Amino acid sequence: MKNFEILKLNVLILMIFPSLVFSQQFNPNTSIASIQCSSYTPNNQFDKFIGTWKWTDGSETLEIVLKKEKVLVPFKHDSSCQDILLGFHRYTKNGVIIESTLENINSFQNQKLYSLYSSGFWDDNYNQFVGSFKHSSRNNIMRIKMDYINSTSLKIISFENYEGTRITVPGDPIADLTIDLPVNIILTKQ
Numbered sequence: 001m002k003n004f005e006i007l008k009l010n011v012l013i014l015m016i017f018p019s020l021v022f023s024q025q026f027n028p029n030t031s032i033a034s035i036q037c038s039s040y041t042p043n044n045q046f047d048k049f050i051g052t053w054k055w056t057d058g059s060e061t062l063e064i065v066l067k068k069e070k071v072l073v074p075f076k077h078d079s080s081c082q083d084i085l086l087g088f089h090r091y092t093k094n095g096v097i098i099e100s101t102l103e104n105i106n107s108f109q110n111q112k113l114y115s116l117y118s119s120g121f122w123d124d125n126y127n128q129f130v131g132s133f134k135h136s137s138r139n140n141i142m143r144i145k146m147d148y149i150n151s152t153s154l155k156i157i158s159f160e161n162y163e164g165t166r167i168t169v170p171g172d173p174i175a176d177l178t179i180d181l182p183v184n185i186i187l188t189k190q
Contacts, residue, residue, distance in 0.1 A: 036079065037070070037072075037079055037080060037081035038078050038079040038080050039078075039080045039081070040070065040080070040081040040082070041082075042070075042083055043068075043082065043083035045121065045126035046068045046083055046084075046085045046129075047068065048148055048151065049066050049085060049129065049146070049148060049154065050066055050067055050068055050085075051065070051066060051189050051190070052064075052065045052189070052190040053065075053066065053154050053187035053188065053189055053190065054187055054188060054190050055156075055182065055185045055186065055187045055188070057182070057185075059093060059094045059095060060092070060093050060094075060182065061090075061091070061092040061093075062089065062090075062091050062092075062156075062181065062182060062185070062187070063089060063090045063102065063190075064087050064088070064089045064116065064187060065087065065088045065089070065102060065105050066085055066086070066087045066116070067085075067086050067087075067105070068083050068084070068085055068086075069083070069084055069086055069108065069109050070082070070083055071083075071084050071109050071110075082119065084109060084117060084118065084119045085116070085117070085118040085119075085129065085131065086109055086114045086116065086117060087114060087115060087116025087117070087118075087131075087133075088101040088102050088104055088105045088113075088114055088115055088116070089101060089102065089115050089116065090102045091137075091181060098137050099115075099135070099136045099137040101113060101114060101115040101134070101136070114134075115133060115134040115136065116131055116132070116133050116134075116144060117131050117132045118130065118131025118132075119131075122145070127147060127148040128145060128146065128147045128148070128157070129145070129146055130143060130144070130145050131143070131144050131146075132144070133159060135159070135179065135181065138175065138176040138177070138178060138179075138180075139168075139172060139173045139174070139175045139176060140161070140166075140175045140176060140177060141162065142159050142160055142161050142162060142179065143158075143159070143160045143161075143162060144156065144158070144159055145157040145158045145160075149186070151189065152188055152189045153186050153187070153188055153189070154186070154187045154189075155184070155185070155186050155187070156182070156183055156184070156185050156187065157183070157184070158183050158184075159179045159181055159183055160179075161177050161179070
């Protein structure tokens with residue numbers, strides 16, 4: 001009986017939490033640029049990653065578009081803002097589009113139509129960032145690590161599954177933890 005009560009409590013928390021976190025959200029079709037920030041320091045380190053990047057090997061292609069966006073800092077209620085890196089991608093194999101979010105490149109972060117999200121770096125030189133990547137054909141969200149090589153080259157170092165339990169929304173397919181996206185590849189700026 002205790003386990004059932006704990007399960008009910010967890011479900012209740014999962015239902016209420018999003019409304020608490022996003023209660024300060026605005027119209028999803030409105031740019032965050034119109035929101036007044038109490039404090040904002042631009043992260044110019046993201047600028048070198050912005051653009052369209054592409055890798056091709058035979059019949060396999062991965063294209064990623066990265067852009068920077070100013071957003072409200074999560075879990076703070078003081079209207080402070082920070083920069084994040086948003087990405088959209090298309091993965092094609094044997095002439096067939098396996099997954100694509102490129103049609104959403106004009107969307108904003110709060111619309112959640114992106115496939116890559118990063119708010120920081122994992123090296124002191126700001127050349128490697130870590131973020132979350134939606135592997136939509138597998139209904140999975142995983143970690144991506146990318147390395148800035150130079151102004152015309154980025155390297156995807158790895159895709160990794162996050163540790164822990166996954167919760168599937170009723171009606172959605174169960175997450176497939178198989179990673180079939182190419183790694184250790186160099187993308188060139190288009």
